[in-house]
Amino acid sequence: MTGNNQSLKKPAASLEDRFHKILCVIVQSYIETTEPVGSRSLSKILDLGISPATIRNIMADLTEQGFLEQPHTSAGRVPTYKGYRYFVDICMGQTPLSTEVKRVIEQAVRESSQGLVSLLTSTCQLLAGLTQFTGIVASPRISQTRLRKVEFLKIEERRIYVVLITQSNMVLHKIIEVSETLSQDFLNSVSASLNRQFETEPLDDVREQVLQSLSESHEKYNQLLAQAVRLSRKAFDLTEERQLYVDGQSFIVKEFNDIEKIQRLLETLEEKITLIGLMDNGMDEEGVQVTIGEENPITDLQTCSLITANYSNGGIVLGSIGILGPTRMDYSRVIPIIDYTAKALSEAIANQ
Amino acid sequence: MTGNNQSLKKPAASLEDRFHKILCVIVQSYIETTEPVGSRSLSKILDLGISPATIRNIMADLTEQGFLEQPHTSAGRVPTYKGYRYFVDICMGQTPLSTEVKRVIEQAVRESSQGLVSLLTSTCQLLAGLTQFTGIVASPRISQTRLRKVEFLKIEERRIYVVLITQSNMVLHKIIEVSETLSQDFLNSVSASLNRQFETEPLDDVREQVLQSLSESHEKYNQLLAQAVRLSRKAFDLTEERQLYVDGQSFIVKEFNDIEKIQRLLETLEEKITLIGLMDNGMDEEGVQVTIGEENPITDLQTCSLITANYSNGGIVLGSIGILGPTRMDYSRVIPIIDYTAKALSEAIANQ
DNA sequence: GTTAGCACTCATTTGTCTAGAGTGCTAATA
DNA sequence: TATTAGCACTCTAGACAAATGAGTGCTAAC
Numbered sequence: 121m122t123g124n125n126q127s128l129k130k131p132a133a134s135l136e137d138r139f140h141k142i143l144c145v146i147v148q149s150y151i152e153t154t155e156p157v158g159s160r161s162l163s164k165i166l167d168l169g170i171s172p173a174t175i176r177n178i179m180a181d182l183t184e185q186g187f188l189e190q191p192h193t194s195a196g197r198v199p200t201y202k203g204y205r206y207f208v209d210i211c212m213g214q215t216p217l218s219t220e221v222k223r224v225i226e227q228a229v230r231e232s233s234q235g236l237v238s239l240l241t242s243t244c245q246l247l248a249g250l251t252q253f254t255g256i257v258a259s260p261r262i263s264q265t266r267l268r269k270v271e272f273l274k275i276e277e278r279r280i281y282v283v284l285i286t287q288s289n290m291v292l293h294k295i296i297e298v299s300e301t302l303s304q305d306f307l308n309s310v311s312a313s314l315n316r317q318f319e320t321e322p323l324d325d326v327r328e329q330v331l332q333s334l335s336e337s338h339e340k341y342n343q344l345l346a347q348a349v350r351l352s353r354k355a356f357d358l359t360e361e362r363q364l365y366v367d368g369q370s371f372i373v374k375e376f377n378d379i380e381k382i383q384r385l386l387e388t389l390e391e392k393i394t395l396i397g398l399m400d401n402g403m404d405e406e407g408v409q410v411t412i413g414e415e416n417p418i419t420d421l422q423t424c425s426l427i428t429a430n431y432s433n434g435g436i437v438l439g440s441i442g443i444l445g446p447t448r449m450d451y452s453r454v455i456p457i458i459d460y461t462a463k464a465l466s467e468a469i470a471n472q
Numbered sequence: 473m474t475g476n477n478q479s480l481k482k483p484a485a486s487l488e489d490r491f492h493k494i495l496c497v498i499v500q501s502y503i504e505t506t507e508p509v510g511s512r513s514l515s516k517i518l519d520l521g522i523s524p525a526t527i528r529n530i531m532a533d534l535t536e537q538g539f540l541e542q543p544h545t546s547a548g549r550v551p552t553y554k555g556y557r558y559f560v561d562i563c564m565g566q567t568p569l570s571t572e573v574k575r576v577i578e579q580a581v582r583e584s585s586q587g588l589v590s591l592l593t594s595t596c597q598l599l600a601g602l603t604q605f606t607g608i609v610a611s612p613r614i615s616q617t618r619l620r621k622v623e624f625l626k627i628e629e630r631r632i633y634v635v636l637i638t639q640s641n642m643v644l645h646k647i648i649e650v651s652e653t654l655s656q657d658f659l660n661s662v663s664a665s666l667n668r669q670f671e672t673e674p675l676d677d678v679r680e681q682v683l684q685s686l687s688e689s690h691e692k693y694n695q696l697l698a699q700a701v702r703l704s705r706k707a708f709d710l711t712e713e714r715q716l717y718v719d720g721q722s723f724i725v726k727e728f729n730d731i732e733k734i735q736r737l738l739e740t741l742e743e744k745i746t747l748i749g750l751m752d753n754g755m756d757e758e759g760v761q762v763t764i765g766e767e768n769p770i771t772d773l774q775t776c777s778l779i780t781a782n783y784s785n786g787g788i789v790l791g792s793i794g795i796l797g798p799t800r801m802d803y804s805r806v807i808p809i810i811d812y813t814a815k816a817l818s819e820a821i822a823n824q
Numbered sequence: 825g826t827t828a829g830c831a832c833t834c835a836t837t838t839g840t841c842t843a844g845a846g847t848g849c850t851a852a853t854a
Numbered sequence: 855t856a857t858t859a860g861c862a863c864t865c866t867a868g869a870c871a872a873a874t875g876a877g878t879g880c881t882a883a884c
Binding site for chain 3: 508510511512524528529531532542545546547548
């Protein structure tokens, strides 16, 4: 871009520089056209006065180094996952989001005020819609969150409805059965005690500490205490039930034309536990994470790339969102969308 | 089935009887093999000493009457939706469920005690797993249900968490914002008043009547009353947010090999609103409903059949469950599964 | 170091042919 | 009159061959 290079013989750019440029253009071109790119067309695109023959030499080297591969002898070159990785890490710029798209994201996230579940499902739909790939959203790890409030509601003689409200206003609720009849007053006193002391504890600790602390402070009320402990134990014994929301499976069909592969991908997406594990892998990382092709541990996903980002509240990572698309996706377009959506989601949870 | 008909020339069964038999066998055979069935093989299967030529005549008649069609001139016959309809209504027996399968259903439904959402999602997975088709579950129409309890929890100065527990122990909850500061005592008195008077009203009526009744009984406390009315209005203003759970999309790929059709089907499944409408169509009917091919108003589903059944509580239909599969599915196998699962689900909701 | 030229490879497309399954029609049969 | 055998006809699916063309690797010249 430093001017027009019409002269056939100009001082050649440094070797490495040219390798870099050609690799980037190949990846870019392949992402755009989905066609293996050959030396002739590449020479034209580059417009640096390098002949196809020279480019062929360079391409041969790049192939040898594992950045490119050939579907078959007489085809052009296609990036390997290593090629994409180089592109994503080094070549790629991010196309900034239009204010239009930003507005759509903010609005979508803001409008679903009907609780966390609907917030997450609509975020998932949003991702699928904007990227035109399959959207994936993992629900928060509740053990990582802090409690704001615990309440017990007696709904029947021996059934109690437990509401746990976290600092991020996530509401967990369940109905527990108790063997003894407990008065609403008693329930209130237990919840008051819990709320007072442990509002800011992460749920995991509460499970242990609450019970411990209860027994210390009320040692004399043995009978009631036993009941309170039993109650609390049941209340906090939440099977950590993570959810995975998936939307836009139909986009998979568009991207792959091998019917077997499509089926395997859909099956993998139905196997939610596997995916949740995968999403959780990146919980410690910041920003957008890109997992390309063979970098992915799940065999059936190795023709795909997974773009994810975490959402959090008060500095604590809750879960992650992302999309699954073909390795040859337009990373520069997708990454900013995931990034912005994750941030918008975090904000929405904080302000909920 | 009235004995073995070895003799080549036996008194022919009545014409209509033979039409009936042949149509049934064609449908059955096609369901089993997925191959268009021709006159020769049909003659063998039937084993009634009827020659292929005769069968050809009958098949021609059946084709003319719209029960069968030919993919092309030199292919065998394939049932039309009218053919399947005849088969389902008249020919088909139901293969009774094995106690094995019954146990699986009961167990699956019983085990998910973690609230309605998880009950419905696991029912959906169950349907997909058992039938090997795509499972569909529509969540209850909440306006049709009756309330058991209403509670208000003050979680912040101006934010109130509302819990609505229905007679079927479905828990609806939301956070509402109020403009004035309300004490927990006041909230308790409002909920007590609501609970006392309207526990058994369907939610739709509550919306109107509660407000009405409140204003009659407490006319003097004008200030508080206004607040109570505002509060209640917000609490009951639940956008009727139906959910649709879908699982086992991958089975669609197995059944159809036209990649375009697969994509259109997946897209339709993602368009949940359309499907909910479709499921609600059968809300008034009892038992299992079968919608075959072109009977379905949605064009993209006209190569599929939809088998649904309602689930209910206390005689009130809440929602419906079902599966989507190819028209050539084994109806006699699938229908009992849907039937039994719907009943098990209804029971699980009642006992929840 | 770069390039032109050329022989070579290989997937894809197109056309042709054949085998096979199944039909519809007609004339013979019981 | 209903049934059947026989036959010509239709159409698909699969196999095969030839043509096409994009792209490569190598070599020799610049």
